[in-house]
Amino acid sequence: MPIRILIADDHTLVRESLVGLLQAEGDVQVVAQAADGIETVEKAIAVRPDVVVADLSMPRLGGIEVVRRLREALPQTRVLVLTMHQEDEYVLQAVRAGASGYLVKDSAASELLAAVRNLHAGRGHFGPQAARTLAQQLQHPERTLDDPYGRLTAREREVFHLIAEGHTTKEIARTLDISAKTAENHRSRVLDKVGVRNTAELVRYALRKGLLD
DSSP states (O other): OOEEEEEEOSOHHHHHHHHHHHHTSTTEEEEEEESSHHHHHHHHHHHOOSEEEEOSOOSSSOHHHHHHHHHHHOTTSEEEEEESOOOHHHHHHHHHHTOSEEEETTSOHHHHHHHHHHHHTTOOEEOHHHHHHHHHHHHOTTOOOOOGGGGSOHHHHHHHHHHHTTOOHHHHHHHHTOOHHHHHHHHHHHHHHHTOSSHHHHHHHHHHTTSOO
């Protein structure tokens, strides 16, 4: 049985290059492609791939939230993050969200293939920078990187994204089928937990964290 893969990247040339590279391998089958975060989650649930190779910076829904949702909806599917971001913060957020592997986009093709096969075999695979970040975190667990988004509840994350997309409190209430008062309470808690004062600051935070494009 080939390894069934979903490729998620908003850049068509990158996505097509990855498809060509992986399809050339006899043990790999690309079963779906996605160009944004929402499409990634929907297609993954539909085709249930073995491995999702996902960028972090995607429109509509950022890669960290994609990883989190796939972890919840498809616990058997392994997620390999393939990104330009090398910063510790992104590595730790991706792993905390449920990623099983993390590579930067200048990695060799052979390493990408090794990562896909390792994830399919139930192992993790992290590039050199990501591995150093994880080792440092294990050696110095007292070193914390602030992740207020990770402390939001599932409902608060829904409200977070609706606020970031520009929805009013009334629209959030209608979308989530809750009262306006409850929506307002959620909104206040989200702003408070994230540490921002208004919608503009929340949008800037979401963009900075790769949660929204």
